[in-house]
Structure formats: C-alpha cells, structure tokens
Amino acid sequence: xxxxxxxxxxxxxxxxxxxxxxxxxxxxxxxxxxxxxxxxxxxxxxxxxxxxxxxxxxxxxxxxxxxxxxxxxxxxxxxxxxxxxxxxxxxxxxxxxxxxxxxxxxxxxxxxxxxxxxxxxxxxxxxxxxxxxxxxxxxxxxxxxxxxxxxxxxxxxxxxxxxxxxxxxxxxxxxxxxxxxxxxxxxxxxxxxxxxxxxxxxxxxxxxxxxxxxxxxxxxxxxxxxxxxxxxxxxxxxxxxxxxxxxxxxxxxxxxxxxxxxxxxxxxxxxxxxxxxxxxxxxxxxxxxxxxxxxxxxxxxxxxxxxxxxxxxxxxxxxxxxxxxxxxxxxxxxxxxxxxxxxxxxxxxxxxxxxxxxxxxxxxxxxxxxxxxxxxxxxxxxxxxxxxxxxxxxxxxxxxxxxxxxxxxxxxxxxxxxxxxxxxxxxxxxxxxxxxxxxxxxxxxxxxxxxxxxxxxxxxxxxxxxxxxxxxxxxxxxxxxxxxxxxxxxxxxxxxxxxxxxxxxxxxxxxxxxxxxxxxxxxxxxxxxxxxxxxxxxxxxxxxxxxxxxxxxxxxxxxxxxxxxxxxxxxxxxxxxxxxxxxxxxxxxxxxxxxxxxxxxxxxxxxxxxxxxxxx
Amino acid sequence: xxxxxxxxxxxxxxxxxxxxxxxxxxxxxxxxxxxxxxxxxxxxxxxxxxxxxxxxxxxxxxxxxxxxxxxxxxxxxxxxxxxxxxxxxxxxxxxxxxxxxxxxxxxxxxxxxxxxxxxxxxxxxxxxxxxxxxxxxxxxxxxxxxxxxxxxxxxxxxxxxxxxxxxxxxxxxxxxxxxxxxxxxxxxxxxxxxxxxxxxxxxxxxxxxxxxxxxxxxxxxxxxxxxxxxxxxxxxxxxxxxxxxxxxxxxxxxxxxxxxxxxxxxxxxxxxxxxxxxxxxxxxxxxxxxxxxxxxxxxxxxxxxxxxxxxxxxxxxxxxxxxxxxxxxxxxxxxxx
Numbered sequence: 001x002x003x004x005x006x007x008x009x010x011x012x013x014x015x016x017x018x019x020x021x022x023x024x025x026x027x028x029x030x031x032x033x034x035x036x037x038x039x040x041x042x043x044x045x046x047x048x049x050x051x052x053x054x055x056x057x058x059x060x061x062x063x064x065x066x067x068x069x070x071x072x073x074x075x076x077x078x079x080x081x082x083x084x085x086x087x088x089x090x091x092x093x094x095x096x097x098x099x100x101x102x103x104x105x106x107x108x109x110x111x112x113x114x115x116x117x118x119x120x121x122x123x124x125x126x127x128x129x130x131x132x133x134x135x136x137x138x139x140x141x142x143x144x145x146x147x148x149x150x151x152x153x154x155x156x157x158x159x160x161x162x163x164x165x166x167x168x169x170x171x172x173x174x175x176x177x178x179x180x181x182x183x184x185x186x187x188x189x190x191x192x193x194x195x196x197x198x199x200x201x202x203x204x205x206x207x208x209x210x211x212x213x214x215x216x217x218x219x220x221x222x223x224x225x226x227x228x229x230x231x232x233x234x235x236x237x238x239x240x241x242x243x244x245x246x247x248x249x250x251x252x253x254x255x256x257x258x259x260x261x262x263x264x265x266x267x268x269x270x271x272x273x274x275x276x277x278x279x280x281x282x283x284x285x286x287x288x289x290x291x292x293x294x295x296x297x298x299x300x301x302x303x304x305x306x307x308x309x310x311x312x313x314x315x316x317x318x319x320x321x322x323x324x325x326x327x328x329x330x331x332x333x334x335x336x337x338x339x340x341x342x343x344x345x346x347x348x349x350x351x352x353x354x355x356x357x358x359x360x361x362x363x364x365x366x367x368x369x370x371x372x373x374x375x376x377x378x379x380x381x382x383x384x385x386x387x388x389x390x391x392x393x394x395x396x397x398x399x400x401x402x403x404x405x406x407x408x409x410x411x412x413x414x415x416x417x418x419x420x421x422x423x424x425x426x427x428x429x430x431x432x433x434x435x436x437x438x439x440x441x442x443x444x445x446x447x448x449x450x451x452x453x454x455x456x457x458x459x460x461x462x463x464x465x466x467x468x469x470x471x472x473x474x475x476x477x478x479x480x481x482x483x484x485x486x487x488x489x490x491x492x493x494x495x496x497x498x499x500x501x502x503x504x505x506x507x508x509x510x511x512x513x514x515x516x517x518x519x520x521x522x523x524x525x526x527x528x529x530x531x532x533x534x535x536x537x538x539x540x541x542x543x544x545x546x547x548x549x550x551x552x553x554x555x556x557x558x559x560x561x562x563x564x565x566x567x568x569x570x571x572x573x574x575x576x577x578x579x580x581x582x583x584x585x586x587x588x589x590x591x592x593x594x595x596x597x598x599x600x601x602x603x604x605x606x607x608x609x610x611x612x613x614x615x616x
Numbered sequence: 617x618x619x620x621x622x623x624x625x626x627x628x629x630x631x632x633x634x635x636x637x638x639x640x641x642x643x644x645x646x647x648x649x650x651x652x653x654x655x656x657x658x659x660x661x662x663x664x665x666x667x668x669x670x671x672x673x674x675x676x677x678x679x680x681x682x683x684x685x686x687x688x689x690x691x692x693x694x695x696x697x698x699x700x701x702x703x704x705x706x707x708x709x710x711x712x713x714x715x716x717x718x719x720x721x722x723x724x725x726x727x728x729x730x731x732x733x734x735x736x737x738x739x740x741x742x743x744x745x746x747x748x749x750x751x752x753x754x755x756x757x758x759x760x761x762x763x764x765x766x767x768x769x770x771x772x773x774x775x776x777x778x779x780x781x782x783x784x785x786x787x788x789x790x791x792x793x794x795x796x797x798x799x800x801x802x803x804x805x806x807x808x809x810x811x812x813x814x815x816x817x818x819x820x821x822x823x824x825x826x827x828x829x830x831x832x833x834x835x836x837x838x839x840x841x842x843x844x845x846x847x848x849x850x851x852x853x854x855x856x857x858x859x860x861x862x863x864x865x866x867x868x869x870x871x872x873x874x875x876x877x878x879x880x881x882x883x884x885x886x887x888x889x890x891x892x893x894x895x896x897x898x899x900x901x902x903x904x905x906x907x908x909x910x911x912x913x914x915x916x917x918x919x920x921x922x923x924x925x926x927x928x929x930x931x932x933x934x935x936x937x938x939x940x941x942x943x944x945x946x947x948x949x950x951x952x953x
Binding site for chain 1: 716719828852882920921936937
C-alpha cells in the first residue's frame with residue numbers, strides 16, 4: 001500500500017524519531033490513507049513533485065546536525081533541496097507539517113528541523129499546515145516548554161492535528177469497485193498485513209548450508225587479526241584494540257576521520273531462547289522460506305541472509321535484544337491470544353492483553369518507560385514475561401526491528417593494509433538481574449582471531465587537502481583518541497600538540513607506549529591528563545584544564561600560525577566545556593576584547609574547517 | 617398549469633463572449649416550465665459575496681463559454697450548489713471532468729438523451745451505503761422506464777462478528793484451541809485522494825521536473841546559513857497539556873548533580889534484594905512454593921507475574937516471570953551472575 005501523495009519522512013539517530021514516524025504511519029494505515037514512509041535520505045527524490053502532503057519528523061544530533069539517515073548522498077532529497085538554482089516556489093505544491101525532536105541541554109536546540117523549515121518553507125515555498133512543533137527531552141524549551149510533559153505529548157499533538165486535517169479533508173474514500181464510503185478506522189485488534197511477508201519455500205531443512213548474504217554488493221567481509229584488551233583488567237571499562245583485514249585481499253582506502261560500520265548478529269543462545277518462547281516456531285525454524293512479494297525495502301542494506309530461515313533471520317537481522325518501542329507493541333499486542341500458557345487462565349490472559357495494549361496506545365507512555373526503557377529490557381525478555389503472546393512468524397520482519405550497523409572511527413593510518421578500531425565494550429547494570437550489554441560491542445567482544453565479520457567503510461571527508469604542513473592541536477578524552485591516532489599516523493603535520501584525557505595513568509591510558517614513543521621521536525608534543533589520578537595529574541583534571549594551562553602557546557598557534565583544532569570524543573558536556581575554554585583563551589591571549597568577537601572568530605574557524613568536532 | 621420550477625442561472629464572467637448561451641436558456645425556460653428567479657456571476661458566489669439559499673432551486677444552469685472537457689470549476693462550490701438545489705433538482709453545465717465530485721457530493725449523472733442534455737441530479741439524502749435506490753422519472757415522457765430496485769445490502773464477511781450457528785459445542789478435551797488474530801489485507805484503493813480546490817491554473821509538474829535533471833555538482837547553500845538571522849521565538853506550536861506530568865527525572869549523560877548516584881544506589885538496593893531470592897533458589901529445590909513462604913513475599917500475589925505486574929517493593933523485581941512453585945529459570949542469566 002504505497003502512495004506518493006502522502007509521505008512521512010524521518011531523520012533519526014537513535015530511533016526515537018523513527019518510532020514516532022512509525023506510529024503516525026500506523027495511524028494513517030488504520031484510516032486507509034495510503035502513503036510512503038522512509039528515512040529522509042532514502043526517499044526517491046523525484047517523488048517530491050508528486051507529494052502533496054508531507055510530514056517530516058526529524059531529530060537534531062551532534063552539533064546541530066541532521067541525522068545520518070537524513071543527510072544521504074549527493075542525489076538524496078536534502079542534498080537536492082539545498083541546490084542554489086531551485087526557484088522559490090519549488091515546493092509550492094506541497095503542504096507540510098514539521099516535528100522536531102531535540103534536547104535543550106545541548107546548545108543547538110532543534111537546529112535540524114529549523115534548517116528544514118527555513119529551506120523548505122521559507123525559501124522554497126512549501127505551505128505549513130500548522131506551525132511546526134519542537135519537542136524537548138528536558139521539557140524546558142520548545143513546544144513542551146514548562147509543561148513538564150515529555151516529547152511524546154508533543155508528538156501526540158502533532159499526530160492529532162495531522163489526523164484531524166486529513167479526516168476533514170478526506171472524510172470518505174473510494175473502494176476498488178467504485179463505491180464511496182465513510183472513512184472508518186480499522187479496528188486496532190486487526191493486524192494490517194504487510195505487502196510482502198514470509199512463506200515456506202520448497203526444499204528440506206537448511207542446517208548445513210553455509211551462511212551468505214545476498215543483495216548488497218557494497219558489503220565487505222573481514223578477518224579478525226587482533227582483538228586485545230588495552231585497559232587494565234581491574235579497570236571498569238574494557239577497551240579493545242580491534243584489527244581486521246579485508247577477506248578479498250583488497251586494501252581498503254581510507255583517510256583519517258573515516259569510520260567502519262560493523263554489522264553484528266545475535267548469539268545462538270539468544271536465538272534459541274526466542275525460539276523456545278515462541279515454541280510454535282521451532283518446528284519450522286530451519287525450513288527454507290521465501291517472500292510472497294519480493295524483498296522488503298528496509299532489508300536492502302547489508303543484504304539478506306541465505307539460506308532464508310527463521311533461525312537465520314533471528315540471528316542476523318532481527319534485533320530481539322533491543323528495547324521494544326511503542327510501534328512494536330502497536331503491531332503485536334493483539335497476538336496475545338494463548339490462554340494455554342496462562343497459569344491463571346483467562347483472567348491472566350486478559351490482564352496481559354490489556355497491559356500490552358496500554359503499552360501500545362497510552363499517550364502518557366510512563367508505564368512503557370518504567371517497564372522497558374528505564375531497566376533497558378529487551379524484546380526477548382518481554383516475550384518471556386508475556387507468554388500469552390503467540391507471534392506469527394510470517395510477519396516477523398514487519399514487527400521486529402532490524403539490527404542496525406554501528407559506526408566506529410578508524411584508528412589505523414591510511415597506509416595500513418589493515419583496519420584498526422578502538423572500541424569500548426558496553427556493559428552496565430540496571431535493576432534487571434541480567435547485565436546489560438551493547439548488541440554490537442558484545443558481538444565484537446567475543447570475536448576471536450580468524451573469525452569473520454561484515455563491514456563497510458564510510459568516507460566522512462574530515463581531513464581537507466590544505467591541512468598538510470599546518471600545526472595541529474588534537475584533543476581527545478577516552479576512545480575519542482581513535483581518529484586522532486589516524487591523523488598522526490597519516491603524517492599530515494610536523495607540529496602536533498596532542499591532548500589526551502582518561503581516568504588513571506596505569507589503568508586506561510590508551511596506546512601509552514605508542515604515544516610516548518612518538519613523543520620521543522618528536523612527532524608530537526604529548527599532554528596527557530588523568531581525571532581521577534591525583535598522583536599523576538595533581539593540578540589538572542580534564543583536557544580543557546591542560547589547554548588552559550598552555551593557553552598562551554596554543555592561542556598563538558591558532559591566531560598567528562593558522563593551526564587546526566580537532567576535538568573528538570563523547571558528545572554532551574565535554575565539547576561544550578572545551579569550546580567555552582577555547583573562547584576564554586581567545587579572549588585572554590588572542591586579543592579579542594569581547595565574548596562576541598571571540599565567538600565570531602570561532603565561527604569563522606568552523607567555516608574554514610579549522611575547528612573540527614567529531615563527537616558521538 | 618403545474619407549479620413552475622424555480623431556476624437559477626450561474627454565469628461565468630467570460631460568457632459575455634457568447635451571450636447567446638444565456639439567451640437560449642432564458643428563451644427556453646417557459647417551454648420547460650422553469651421560472652428563472654436569480655442570475656448571478658459565479659465568481660461572486662465563489663468569493664462569498666453572494667450566498668445561495670439552501671433548498672431553493674429545482675434547476676441550476678451553469679453557463680460558461682468553455683468546452684465541457686476544459687471547464688475549470690471550483691470544486692468547493694459543488695456541495696454549495698447541491699445544497700441550493702431541492703431534492704431531485706437538476707444541475708446543468710458541468711461535465712464528466714468533475715464526475716467524481718458529482719458522485720462524492722450525492723449527485724447522479726444523466727447523459728444526454730434526445731432533447732435532454734447532460735446534467736446532474738441531486739439525490740435525496742438517504743443512507744446511501746446500504747441500498748441503491750433508483751428514482752423514478754416522474755415527468756412521464758418517452759423516457760426509459762427504470763425500476764426502483766432496492767439492492768440487497770451486503771456486508772463483507774470479514775466484518776461479521778457472528779459465527780455460523782450450526783456448529784456443535786466443541787468437545788471439552790480439546791484444549792489446544794487458541795484464538796486467532798484477525799488480519800486485514802490492504803485494498804489497492806487509496807491512491808486517489810480527491811484533489812483539493814485548484815481554481816488557479818494547475819501547476820505544471822513538468823516545469824518543476826527539469827530541476828531534477830541538474831544533479832551534477834551545482835552550488836549548494838550552506839546549512840549554517842539557514843540558521844543565521846532566524847528569529848525562532850515565535851511560530852512554533854505550543855502544546856497545552858492539561859495534566860501536570862511530573863515524571864521522575866532521569867540522570868543526564870554527564871550528570872554532576874547527584875541524580876546518577878541516587879539511581880545507582882537504587883539499583884544496588886534492588887539487586888541485593890534479589891540476592892535473597894536468587895540464593896534461595898539455588899539452595900532449595902523446585903517443590904517449594906515461593907508465593908506461600910512467609911519470607912518477605914508480598915501479599916498481593918503478583919510476584920510470579922513478571923515486572924509489568926509487580927509492585928514497586930516486590931523482592932522479585934528485576935527477575936523474570938516464573939511459575940509459582942518452580943525455581944526461577946536462571947538459564948538465561950546464569951552466565952552473568
């Protein structure tokens with residue numbers, strides 16, 4: 001059921017905007033409104049001319065940027081809309097409603113949706129159905145400012161306005177036979193069948209066949225050379241030096257700042273657990289399957305596993321270890337039908353059904369948050385708690401979210417035939433007895449030398465040609481060090497000041513030996529700092545403290561010697577603090593008399609790509 | 617002489633180029649027993665300066681010099697004309713170009729037959745979904761006799777909730793029966809949203825399409841420039857949420873105010889509470905019913921149902937659901953304990 005007249009497009013980094021977009025899509029489906037839904041970057045650009053009602057949900061990420069799946073490549077929608085030669089009425093045929101997701105604890109609040117608004121509405125003539133909504137995680141700014149209400153309240157207002165608008169405009173609909181009827185909503189109990197789903201194919205059990213992936217020729221295959229823990233065993237964080245080579249002997253070409261996307265999978269144990277919870281799947285788990293109507297679009301990236309079996313899909317594609325979202329419950333609550341597994345019979349079944357329906361439809365979302373998000377409960381664990389749910393495997397790719405690749409900055413140098421990544425393994429506790437683990441890092445942590453993995457390289461164009469020979473100031477706390485290692489190995493400059501921050505000199509000083517060797521060779525000037533280590537960092541704590549300590553010298557490099565500053569690491573407070581320190585340095589030693597002037601200079605630096613920030 | 621029919625003339629401003637259109641209708645009116653009581657310009661009706669009375673006319677003639685296939689008529693006026701007509705009133709002057717709007721607004725289309733030119737008939741308001749009533753022609757001319765056939769009303773089988781009643785009661789030993797979930801298959805019916813009013817010239821799809829051809833490295837605007845100089849204090853919709861939703865604040869990533877420590881303390885407390893239950897499980901065997909044992913088990917009896925149904929003080933919080941009387945299945949978490 002796809003139409004070009006209505007489109008829901010989303011830009012989502014962590015999946016929140018995508019979830020809201022999916023809920024909106026779900027509601028439109030129930031009202032028989034055919035539409036397209038996709039990430040902004042995957043929308044077929046030419047279709048914009050056929051689009052009359054455009055609903056855009058977009059988060060802001062990084063430093064006021066659009067998420068990766070909104071940016072796309074040269075020919076994608078957003079890149080196209082930014083072309084200067086487009087006339088001011090290019091989108092005049094389009095009525096649009098914008099929804100932005102942001103967090104006011106970051107400085108560039110909802111910049112992404114504002115950029116979309118400025119370009120599409122103000123500059124290209126799209127007509128807004130109603131003024132845009134800006135949701136704030138902190139409830140301190142935007143549309144839910146001061147209400148104490150969460151982002152979901154803003155979303156439900158957005159949804160209400162859209163549904164009211166469409167229902168008023170199109171109160172009736174035409175059937176295939178020409179009859180015109182009222183536009184009634186499909187009962188929430190009824191499952192809406194996807195256009196393509198799974199069915200048994202011919203052939204016997206597929207247990208011996210080797211795994212391969214079909215349909216994505218840009219996928220690479222690698223072999224693990226090294227997977228070594230480089231933080232002390234006693235330290236709470238496990239960081240790996242992770243090296244692999246290309247299976248086909250190709251030496252991937254990459255530059256500093258490029259990333260490798262790793263396509264992970266679930267453990268066999270988890271897959272088996274899921275099969276045991278949905279026990280009616282067991283007998284068909286290894287039977288060959290096919291699609292009734294072609295491979296669904298959202299499965300194209302990464303290729304689809306062969307042989308196509310339930311077991312393989314659960315292992316390589318279905319993110320059963322992820323936290324279920326509202327849209328998951330919307331699609332599956334009505335499958336809570338199995339009273340035979342209820343100790344307390346029908347009453348317990350009714351309770352479970354009702355609870356699941358609440359997770360799906362309650363606009364408050366508090367129950368969902370307390371049960372799933374706060375403890376980071378996985379879909380697998382939810383299925384374990386709700387045994388009444390009897391899922392049909394033929395629709396599994398419609399209601400189970402897909403495992404997405406994770407991106408890691410490359411820490412090896414461009415001349416290295418192999419690829420080296422520096423990865424912090426994610427492990428933490430919540431109230432759930434079982435320790436929480438990052439899906440991808442758990443996969444990586446268990447890979448041994450000789451094992452294989454699937455990956456792709458992204459060329460992020462961090463480093464410009466004109467960087468050669470200029471002084472560089474490199475700043476990184478923790479695993480932010482990865483791209484900076486690549487910069488030093490690339491030998492771009494002879495004058496490098498390297499600032500590195502961690503917690504303890506003897507516990508998590510990553511690549512200490514190599515860095516100190518480089519210092520000896522005078523390849524870099526090394527300025528390490530240890531935040532919890534009084535002995536080795538008596539009067540400084542963080543990287544910005546050391547920058548300040550060397551203020552006159554660093555400021556001189558920037559202002560007089562045209563140096564390049566590069567900051568990498570975790571997003572949040574750290575880059576904000578560094579930036580503030582930098583402004584102060586400019587004011588004190590750079591002959592800038594006011595905050596304003598210093599800020600202007602910094603902006604100028606950013607425009608010239610002299611102040612780079614890679615934070616995640 | 618029967619009561620004359622009340623007629624309305626709606627005139628396209630350009631009809632001055634073809635005045636004979638208006639003349640003809642006026643001259644023929646008495647023959648047809650029509651008394652023309654009003655004559656308005658259509659654009660005046662369109663912009664609201666003239667309001668048509670509801671249920672007033674038996675006949676409306678729309679007069680325009682345009683060719684039938686090329687008529688440009690504001691669709692939003694079609695229901696207005698419908699309301700101005702009496703039941704079974706006639707509308708002359710539009711064409712099959714607006715066929716869908718005719719149907720949607722409750723008109724029936726009559727093609728040209730002899731002297732009777734193409735026109736629309738306002739159907740009286742009935743429950744149009746279930747039956748199709750064909751109105752008899754009462755003018756008694758040499759027209760085809762049509763029968764009023766009340767078509768049987770059908771409901772789709774999938775809408776029916778009533779199961780066939782011939783089934784015997786199911787044998788009681790058959791416990792395997794599990795209710796099925798209904799599935800809806802989307803009909804391919806939906807890509808024809810009615811076009812909205814586009815009285816002005818239709819935008820040319822093709823003229824905009826040419827911009828898609830220049831995909832080579834043309835100059836692009838800077839994203840940062842989009843933010844420069846914006847005033848973002850107005851023009852966002854505020855939600856007016858009635859309830860004061862005091863959600864529990866969660867700690868930020870770089871929490872420095874102490875909330876993170878509180879959260880960690882809470883986790884520690886709950887985990888040590890679990891230790892009691894888990895150790896108990898390791899020591900004792902499956903015969904013991906935990907829900908009866910007096911040791912700190914809540915009186916609500918919901919402990920075994922899983923976190924979604926447990927109280928905030930439940931000692932089993934954070935553990936999987938279990939069957940009362942069985943050991944808690946730790947297989948899924950044994951490697952982490």
